[in-house]
Amino acid sequence: MIKYLSPLLVFIVLAGFLAKGLYLNPKEIPSPLIGKKIPDFKLSGLSKESPLVFSDDLLGEPFIINVFASWCGPCLDEHPILIELADTKAIHVFGLNYKDNSSNALNWLEKHGNPYQSIGVDPKGVVAIDFGVYGVPETFLIDSDGFIRFKHVGPLNRETINEIFKILEELPK
Amino acid sequence: MIPEIGNFLLMLALVVAVIQSVFPLVGASRGNFQLMSLAVTSGRLQFILILFSFFCLIYCFLFNDFSVLNVAKNSNSSLPWAYRIAASWGSHEGSMLLWLVMLSGWTFAVSIKSRQLPMEMLSRTIGVMGLISIGFLIFIIFTSNPFDRLLPAAADGADLNPLLQDPGMVIHPPMLYMGYVGCVVPFAFAIAALLGGRLDSTWARWSRPWTTYSWVFLTIGIALGSWWAYYELGWGGWWFWDPVENASFMPWLSATALMHSLAVSEKRGGFKAWTVLLAILTFALSLLGTFLVRSGVITSVHAFASDPARGIYILAFLVLVVGASFSLYAIRAPKVGVGGSFDVISREGALLANNILFLASTAAILLGTLYPLFLDALGLGKISVGPPYFDVIFVSIMTPAIFFMGIGPLAVWKKAEIPDLVFRLKWLMFIAGTAASICMFFAGKWSPLVILGVFLAFWIISSSFLVFFERFKSVSQSTNLTNIGVCRRLPLGFYGMLTAHFGVAVFIIGVTAVGGYEQEKDLKMRIGEGVQVENYIVRLDRFAEIKGPNFDSTVGVFSIFEDGNFIAVLKPEKRFYHVQQMPMTEAAIDSSVTRDLYLSLGEPLQDGSWIVRVYLKPFVGWIWAGAFVMALGGILAASDRRFRKLREEKVREKNLV
Amino acid sequence: MKPRQKRFVLILIASCLLVVASVIVKNVFNDNLVFFYSPTEIVSGDVPQKKKLIRVGGMVVRDSVVRHQDNTTVSFIVSDNVNAIKVHYEGILPDLFREGKGVVAQGKLDQHGDFMASQVLAKHDENYMPPEVADLLERSKDQKILGD
Numbered sequence: 001m002i003k004y005l006s007p008l009l010v011f012i013v014l015a016g017f018l019a020k021g022l023y024l025n026p027k028e029i030p031s032p033l034i035g036k037k038i039p040d041f042k043l044s045g046l047s048k049e050s051p052l053v054f055s056d057d058l059l060g061e062p063f064i065i066n067v068f069a070s071w072c073g074p075c076l077d078e079h080p081i082l083i084e085l086a087d088t089k090a091i092h093v094f095g096l097n098y099k100d101n102s103s104n105a106l107n108w109l110e111k112h113g114n115p116y117q118s119i120g121v122d123p124k125g126v127v128a129i130d131f132g133v134y135g136v137p138e139t140f141l142i143d144s145d146g147f148i149r150f151k152h153v154g155p156l157n158r159e160t161i162n163e164i165f166k167i168l169e170e171l172p173k
Numbered sequence: 174m175i176p177e178i179g180n181f182l183l184m185l186a187l188v189v190a191v192i193q194s195v196f197p198l199v200g201a202s203r204g205n206f207q208l209m210s211l212a213v214t215s216g217r218l219q220f221i222l223i224l225f226s227f228f229c230l231i232y233c234f235l236f237n238d239f240s241v242l243n244v245a246k247n248s249n250s251s252l253p254w255a256y257r258i259a260a261s262w263g264s265h266e267g268s269m270l271l272w273l274v275m276l277s278g279w280t281f282a283v284s285i286k287s288r289q290l291p292m293e294m295l296s297r298t299i300g301v302m303g304l305i306s307i308g309f310l311i312f313i314i315f316t317s318n319p320f321d322r323l324l325p326a327a328a329d330g331a332d333l334n335p336l337l338q339d340p341g342m343v344i345h346p347p348m349l350y351m352g353y354v355g356c357v358v359p360f361a362f363a364i365a366a367l368l369g370g371r372l373d374s375t376w377a378r379w380s381r382p383w384t385t386y387s388w389v390f391l392t393i394g395i396a397l398g399s400w401w402a403y404y405e406l407g408w409g410g411w412w413f414w415d416p417v418e419n420a421s422f423m424p425w426l427s428a429t430a431l432m433h434s435l436a437v438s439e440k441r442g443g444f445k446a447w448t449v450l451l452a453i454l455t456f457a458l459s460l461l462g463t464f465l466v467r468s469g470v471i472t473s474v475h476a477f478a479s480d481p482a483r484g485i486y487i488l489a490f491l492v493l494v495v496g497a498s499f500s501l502y503a504i505r506a507p508k509v510g511v512g513g514s515f516d517v518i519s520r521e522g523a524l525l526a527n528n529i530l531f532l533a534s535t536a537a538i539l540l541g542t543l544y545p546l547f548l549d550a551l552g553l554g555k556i557s558v559g560p561p562y563f564d565v566i567f568v569s570i571m572t573p574a575i576f577f578m579g580i581g582p583l584a585v586w587k588k589a590e591i592p593d594l595v596f597r598l599k600w601l602m603f604i605a606g607t608a609a610s611i612c613m614f615f616a617g618k619w620s621p622l623v624i625l626g627v628f629l630a631f632w633i634i635s636s637s638f639l640v641f642f643e644r645f646k647s648v649s650q651s652t653n654l655t656n657i658g659v660c661r662r663l664p665l666g667f668y669g670m671l672t673a674h675f676g677v678a679v680f681i682i683g684v685t686a687v688g689g690y691e692q693e694k695d696l697k698m699r700i701g702e703g704v705q706v707e708n709y710i711v712r713l714d715r716f717a718e719i720k721g722p723n724f725d726s727t728v729g730v731f732s733i734f735e736d737g738n739f740i741a742v743l744k745p746e747k748r749f750y751h752v753q754q755m756p757m758t759e760a761a762i763d764s765s766v767t768r769d770l771y772l773s774l775g776e777p778l779q780d781g782s783w784i785v786r787v788y789l790k791p792f793v794g795w796i797w798a799g800a801f802v803m804a805l806g807g808i809l810a811a812s813d814r815r816f817r818k819l820r821e822e823k824v825r826e827k828n829l830v
Numbered sequence: 831m832k833p834r835q836k837r838f839v840l841i842l843i844a845s846c847l848l849v850v851a852s853v854i855v856k857n858v859f860n861d862n863l864v865f866f867y868s869p870t871e872i873v874s875g876d877v878p879q880k881k882k883l884i885r886v887g888g889m890v891v892r893d894s895v896v897r898h899q900d901n902t903t904v905s906f907i908v909s910d911n912v913n914a915i916k917v918h919y920e921g922i923l924p925d926l927f928r929e930g931k932g933v934v935a936q937g938k939l940d941q942h943g944d945f946m947a948s949q950v951l952a953k954h955d956e957n958y959m960p961p962e963v964a965d966l967l968e969r970s971k972d973q974k975i976l977g978d
Contacts, residue, residue: 004446004502004503004506004507005503007450007453007454007499007502007503008496008499008500008502008503011457011495011496011499012496014543015488015491015492015495015496017543017546017547018464018488018491018543018546019488407922407925515836516836517836517839517840517843522840525840525844526843526844526847529844529847529848530847530851533847533848533851537851537855540855540859541859544859544863555865555866556863556864556865556866557863557864557866557885558859558862558863558864559862559863559864559883559936560862561858561861561862562858562859562861562862562863565854565858565862566854566855566858566859569851569854570851570854573847695902695920695921695922696902697901697902755925755926756925756926757925758925773922775902775921775922775923776922776923778897779897780899784902784922786921786922
């Protein structure tokens with residue numbers, strides 16, 4: 001009776017693919033960098049007074065790198081969530097200002113609030129290339145030894161924040 | 174207040190839908206007439222509830238109630254009132270409610286038109302439709318409620334997408350949905366027949382007109398959509414093999430196969446299991462279409478409102494409905510029996526071949542539509558499947574199908590005499606070949622595809638004439654009626670078939686001519702300049718600025734000359750819609766029977782000239798005319814007296830038994 | 831012929847048709863798969879064949895759109911914020927094409943590594959995002975581009 005069962009079987013396979021298609025988390029663009037050590041960098045701060053940022057200085061504790069720019073619409077979407085995250089003071093958030101004009105960036109932060117404990121300026125996107133940045137905004141979670149543990153492309157939402165905290169808890173202290 | 178009433182009506186409809194499905198189905202299996210009698214009443218009540226709920230939504234749009242989220246997102250106070258009504262089905266939520274209105278409308282129609290059905294059959298059919306209704310009501314109420322409030326209310330709405338602000342878009346979705354949802358009727362009949370174990374020719378006879386009517390609506394809906402894309406998108410294309418289009422085309426192909434297979438089931442008692450399978454498949458494809466369009470699983474150029482939660486729901490529903498139907502099929506179909514035997518060379522043979530070809534093309538389109546999803550799911554990269562794939566596949570599968578279309582009506586049932594058939598076909602070949610060569614001679618230039626297209630068109634036409642004359646002769650020899658009397662004696666269903674096949678020929682001519690002889694020019698034009706396309710001259714006279722209700726527009730005024738004589742003024746526009754901050758190209762078309770002259774404005778250049786697109790599209794109107802002729806054929810076939818005489822037949826059959 | 835034989839012949843014919851159909855499908859299918867690449871993938875030479883039809887997506891770099899004076903050719907630069915590629919296209923750009931917005935072009939690479947587009951598709955979204963990412967955002971943001 002396989003003849004009469006075949007429509008059902010074909011359909012089940014098809015439904016499997018459709019389901020997979022739905023559950024594919026499209027935001028997960030696999031980064032070859034995950035599990036690798038972050039590239040070394042040296043960046044100037046956003047304003048003239050702020051000191052240079054060295055990648056080595058950030059290590060020692062897990063931290064977040066958030067790539068942002070004042071010209072980027074979706075960055076504004078994720079901004080409230082970043083501010084909320086900063087308010088918890090649970091983790092150091094490092095901002096990588098990407099291909100931006102520094103005065104625009106400063107104004108933008110003044111207007112919308114500054115969630116970053118430190119900011120590095122990457123006007124030509126040189127460091128971003130090393131990080132494999134795909135678009136802005138983009139967010140990385142780095143463990144205390146400088147290994148990339150998590151990457152998110154696109155604006156953050158509450159789910160990603162929860163995911164970040166989950167990974168954070170699993171990290172050896 | 175009105176939105177709350179609408180919402181309440183929907184919930185009430187859900188309760189009624191539960192009654193409509195559970196009691197009649199239980200009643201039918203137990204032979205309890207009281208329970209079964211609930212089917213008709215609750216089915217009708219449900220239609221009234223949902224219709225009024227839909228009116229509530231229209232009311233909200235018409236009177237600009239921006240405290241309703243759906244209205245605020247898709248309408249605007251400056252939108253003309255007709256588009257405000259159309260906007261109520263322009264959004265995802267509204268279109269799902271429209272889907273439901275159609276579903277309950279079809280239920281209502283079944284409850285009125287099918288009183289002569291056996292009680293069991295009728296209550297099972299309406300019960301199954303009730304089950305579908307429950308699924309969609311839950312979907313609407315919990316994941317896409319059109320009456321959701323927006324508090325505080327918006328001052329004004331975000332406006333309807335300018336692409337949708339067009340008369341074609343006002344009627345296209347209701348037509349298409351009528352067709353989509355209409356597939357539920359043969360599906361419900363098929364399931365009811367499987368449940369009751371009664372798969373005989375009467376069942377096929379009940380299903381036939383319903384299938385044909387929903388096919389007619391699908392045909393018109395798809396044609397309108399294509400026509401809309403042609404003049405509104407400004408690219409002059411009429412079919413893009415876009416996932417959204419494919420989603421509506423696949424059920425059409427399958428419904429076409431179903432219609433033909435039902436003919437065999439009714440007349441010869443054959444193909445029973447196959448027909449049931451097609452009925453299930455057709456509805457499954459229309460559900461799949463809804464899933465593809467609404468879930469955002471597939472991104473198309475016409476990218477859509479989408480939401481994973483909705484996708485999960487529709488997929489679960491799809492799996493439930495289709496999985497259950499196919500399981501029922503697997504259990505019950507083996508008992509149906511094969512039906513009358515027939516020779517390979519016979520009308521059944523031709524129809525079966527046609528069926529297989531139609532399904533093969535459906536499968537090929539399904540593959541092309543879903544392949545990007547498969548690759549993505551397997552992590553093999555992002556791709557799209559190019560239109561040439563669809564073109565080549567579809568043409569190569571449809572060519573033999575159309576060949577069989579010429580043979581089918583000529584072959585007799587059960588076993589055709591090969592020498593006789595060959596003799597007649599030889600003449601057909603000759604006529605079609607000659608006609609095609611004459612056309613080629615006058616057209617001046619040709620390509621293999623054009624010759625193929627013209628040949629196929631004449632093949633169908635000449636075969637249709639031959640079929641008519643043979644049938645005419647056989648009737649007039651056996652009776653002593655006048656010629657007109659003979660014509661009236663021939664059943665309407667027969668005329669319907671001829672008309673629909675003729676429509677296919679018209680369609681093929683349109684497609685062939687556009688594909689083979691289309692002229693396209695993109696060029697820079699200044700005021701006063703002209704351009705020649707074939708024997709036409711298009712001259713840009715001036716520009717005008719006009720203000721619409723919710724847009725500003727730059728109008729190019731062009732004079733058209735044919736062989737040096739002035740024939741028309743065309744005014745293509747470049748509009749800018751304020752609220753959505755969106756530019757829109759409005760093409761201007763001068764149509765005649767043999768060609769369309771199509772103008773659209775590109776963009777202004779710094780030196781004051783504009784980029785203008787000029788198309789000369791021979792016979793393009795025949796594409797849609799062909800579709801409408803096909804639909805007309807469907808209407809003729811479905812209104813055959815035979816289907817209206819169900820009651821008498823039933824009585825007669827009883828006496829015979 | 832006995833009914834059994836008839837059935838056999840019928841099935842034989844049907845399967846022949848099916849085989850022919852599948853062969854056609856397979857061949858045409860492989861020729862018409864249009865792969866999607868980002869400018870970075872193209873610049874780094876990940877595109878297997880130069881002559882194959884492909885799609886490239888990214889955002890149109892501001893002030894990069896140049897119209898040729900004597901014909902309808904237009905050139906612009908598409909970037910994924912990491913690398914960029916020059917695109918040439920002859921004809922009318924879609925309504926939603928704008929500098930600084932997402933775009934998908936379909937065409938072929940020429941010998942200089944420029945992209946000769948035969949079709950340009952623009953999407954309506956407000957993001958400075960490569961379209962793959964923008965697509966994903968669209969899904970979650972409930973943006974509507976076109977009803978049916």
